[in-house]
Amino acid sequence: MAQASAATIYVLNGPNLNMLGTREPETYGHAKLADVEKLCAETAAQFGMKAECRQSNREGELIDFIHEAHAKKVAGIIINAGGYSHTSIALHDALVAVKIPTVEVHISNIHAREEFRRHSVIAPAAVGQIAGFGTASYLLGLDAARAVVQQGRR
Numbered sequence: 001m002a003q004a005s006a007a008t009i010y011v012l013n014g015p016n017l018n019m020l021g022t023r024e025p026e027t028y029g030h031a032k033l034a035d036v037e038k039l040c041a042e043t044a045a046q047f048g049m050k051a052e053c054r055q056s057n058r059e060g061e062l063i064d065f066i067h068e069a070h071a072k073k074v075a076g077i078i079i080n081a082g083g084y085s086h087t088s089i090a091l092h093d094a095l096v097a098v099k100i101p102t103v104e105v106h107i108s109n110i111h112a113r114e115e116f117r118r119h120s121v122i123a124p125a126a127v128g129q130i131a132g133f134g135t136a137s138y139l140l141g142l143d144a145a146r147a148v149v150q151q152g153r154r
């Protein structure tokens with residue numbers, strides 16, 4: 001019998017997250033984005049899934065990644081939209097449009113920071129949000145995505 005292919009999860013990172021591990025380690029830790037992406041790939045494999053990682057500093061390109069996820073029929077999205085989390089109605093609309101179960105993640109606890117970071121405009125388009133666990137937020141996000149995909153939720 002043919003083997004079913006592993007469910008693919010897109011791990012999307014937004015603006016400035018390519019700078020991870022180079023500045024503000026007290027807030028964002030010491031791991032580089034490449035380290036985080038490698039850990040995501042390894043963790044997804046342990047969960048029987050496949051992580052495909054993308055980063056962009058441009059809002060439109062992040063939207064293109066979400067559309068690409070739809071075209072490729074991916075099972076779930078993990079997104080750290082960085083500063084766009086607080087401003088981008090366009091990202092919110094793209095996530096709503098594709099109807100792919102999405103977990104919003106943040107490295108820092110956005111609810112314990114400046115007032116302007118406490119609101120995420122993409123949160124209503126996500127199944128849920130994980131924030132404040134450092135780069136482990138991504139791994140917790142993958143576990144959440146696994147649960148959501150297994151439950152067949154959106």
Ligand code: CA2
Pocket residue numbers: 015016017019020021022023024028080081082083084085105106107108109110117
């Ligand atoms: O805590 C998070 O993951 C954030 O999404 C990170 C964003 C911030 O705008 C959000 O409010 C919360 C900023 C990412 C900037 O990342 C840097 C990492 C290292 C050095 C400079 C920037």
